[in-house]
Amino acid sequence: MIGPSDATPHLPRRLPAVGQLGWIRGALGGVLGIALAGAVTWMLLGRHGDALPFLVAPLGASAVLVFCVPASPLAQPWAVLGGNLLSSVLGLVIGHLFGNPWLAASVAVGAAIAAMSLLRCLHPPGGACALLCALGATGPSPWDATMLLPIIANVLVLCGFGWVYNNSTGHPWPHVAPATPQPLSIREDVEAVLEDWDEVLDVDAEDLEAFVQAVLRRRRSG
Template sequence: MGLAYLGALFGLTSFYLVAPLGATAVLLFCVPNSPLAQPWSAVVGNISAALVALIAVWYIPGPWSVGIAVGSAITAMMFLRALHPPGGAAALLTALNPELAFEAGPWFTVVPLGAATVVLVLCATVYNRLTGRNYPFRLPKEKPEHAPRLGLSTDQLSGLLERYNQTTNLGVADMGRLLAAAEAEAAQHRFNGTTCADIMTSDLITVNPMTSLKEAARLLRKHRIKSLPVVDAGDTLQGVILQADLLGMIAAQGRPLARKQQARQTAGDFMHSANQAVPHDLPVGVLLNRLAEQGSDVIPVVKGTQLVGILTRTDIMRLLLQGSKERVAA
């Protein structure tokens, strides 16, 4: 009704306004993540398409004017990176019956057509935010927490979309989310739902942040292990001490100053950050990619913030080798 009122106010019938804008509304409200539905595409696409069509029929009268008007409008939208399918409808309607547009002048592309599109974009923004959808859709400046684990950059994902001519159908962020979800699903099926908790080592030797480095080295040597998780009194993971990190300390034992410094150092001073810890219910297949990318030898497993186990490359290799004889025989 609002669009019809605008049409009557500026001397255009509601038919010529509602037809293309109805298609705009479908995109804005139903597929808000589509590149075709973004504010720039909607507003600039509708305005530029109608304006180019008006210029085309003004200077090219005759039977070819309609085709040239629509083709020129599509070209203009693509050049402006504002491809919007309803813009083609706006161009077609303008070319088929340009008299009313000529009477209103070039401003009809801005008011009411452009103004009505802006109103639709604003309404769609409110509606999509209230329903939990992200509109307008923008790529985050920082790397998202749940980024795709395929090792592909934004430019590489964009290149794939361009290679298969899908840039107008799917956004880079949407493609990344789909690929990440497919990867996680494939990993889940590959290992029959095996999680980190299923294969982790749960019988752990741990130290607290105040444990001396000498005691930490003694525990590593005694139990023939390569890492020592550092936890507080409530078993909350604080960090990890690796056997390799103590080699430098041992090499420096001949220097008196180094011996004095080492005598004062504790596990809390020497430990690595616990930011590589993984949740206990993480599928193992997903963890394989993390091991490959980060080159980690030891990964703490937590439930909430509490340490519940440790995963090593040996644990992963043991899982990979399960059933290997049956697969070779098959």
């Protein structure tokens, strides 16, 4: 018989306040990254400053990934750049092609997911960029390619600062799996289990292998 505690789903591990991956580190990175992206974008827009936003909402979600889970495949530089920018372009193009906001938004998000998956730059905020641009392109004052300017500036600045911040706080970015001794090759077993599960996990096979190797070494030494 399953009791209430057994039926409760496992919650994500709570981040400590300090340390290399503490929530203070992530929060500070978000504050500085968004502030810098907004300031630089506002200065770059120049004469377009009154007509275009200096920040776009999906950037907030990108900041969470970049500064809180920098080892995630969804938070790598190519994912942030390719996912956001590719999806924004698709949103604008599909919005102008379809004209209808309901249809354009639906197709744009689906197309963004497909494109990001095929190009290995899957990034959840990219779906938000596709939706935002599709709705903007079908609005009362249809957006044109000029709307890409703040998005491009936002994403480039966030990635640039993310690279500096993560690397200076002990988290190589782009992420590289830890180098570990390989007395026992378990890579094939890891990949076989992933194939059996038939699920997409937010972690690379290299990191999973390094994690299992570390657990095995800890057991042997303990």
